Amino acid sequence: MVRQGRYFGHTPPYGYDLKDGRLYINPIEAKVIRTMFDRYFAGDGVSRLVKFLNDPSNNMPRPRGSDEWSQKVVNACIKNPVYCGYVRYGNTGNKKYKNQETVMAKSDHEPIIDEFQWRRAQMLMEQRRIIGGRSGTGSYPLVGVLRCGNCGGPMIGHTVPAGKNGRINPYFGYLCNARRHKRVCTMKMWKRDVIEPAVISEIERIAHEMIQRAKMEPEPKDTQSERINIEAALFQLKQRRKKWMDAFDKEFISGEDLRDRLNEINQEEEQLRSLKQEETNAPQPISLDDLRDVRKTWDAANDQERKELIRSMVETAWVNEDGSVRVDLRMVF
Structure with a gap:
């Protein structure tokens, strides 16, 4: 299914709704995803993003099934290629499945951010991982x-x-x-x-x-x-x-x-x-x-x-x- 560009799963990622096996943008949640990437490019690290998203004064919708955002969830959002129009199956960083094949393919669902932005975020994340979070901000x-x-x-x-x-x-x-x-x-x-x-x-x-x-x-x-x-x-x-x-x-x-x-x-x-x-x-x-x-x-x-x-x-x-x-x-x- 993934090789054919189709979404695999019963639960849609945050920012999307799932209908008849296809992903459709959820406008309210998509705004949170765009805000997340914009602030990440502006210099916010993941911990600062979590603080911003959980601040009641910012009126940010919460992740599904939880009352607050966590670093794990924000990290997963930034790494997820679904937001630039791809679908993925396989190892996503879990060491338990490090030998599992990863399949990623272009999908026909509407992206929330463009591919250049997503790849830029991956580059920044890797740089900040190597040189430390504080150097990123x-x-x-x-x-x-x-x-x-x-x-x-x-x-x-x-x-x-x-x-x-x-x-x-x-x-x-x-x-x-x-x-x-x-x-x-x-x-x-x-x-x-x-x-x-x-x-x-x-x-x-x-x-x-x-x-x-x-x-x-x-x-x-x-x-x-x-x-x-x-x-x-x-x-x-x-x-x-x-x-x-x-x-x-x-x-x-x-x-x-x-x-x-x-x-x-x-x-x-x-x-x-x-x-x-x-x-x-x-x-x-x-x-x-x-x-x-x-x-x-x-x-x-x-x-x-x-x-x-x-x-x-x-x-x-x-x-x-x-x-x-x-x-x-x-x-x-």
């Missing part, structure tokens, strides 16, 4: 991508308050985590107003080079067109399956012939779904236009928006002992 935009060019460790945000060591003004900077906690690295602490502009300048430099190179290179392949072609081919296979099933029902072909035809169709489907999964799992690209406007966007953004901007563009940024930086960008189209 702090005031240092480069935390999570900035690394020490000396030892390779993460650079963390560090504030030295005014008055400490006779300092007149507070000091905001990035410090190598290995130096702060283990004292095994000699990398100095770098001021925010030195490293952050250096990273933006490096992105601009890379963007300029890529734009010049793009003028002399052929156009890249149109991945959107490839996805459309795959969907069209899958639809045609679905129609072929129906045709052979009808032929069998009318006794035009034997059961053995039907099995042979369906096996051929299943093999073709598996190949197409593998191609589709590769396209789906590919990292979300950023555009040259985004890179070109990075300084303008940076200057107009607050710290949280700057954090989201950097994470959408940069895989890793390295700072060396001489203050020079190297930036590894995410996939660009």
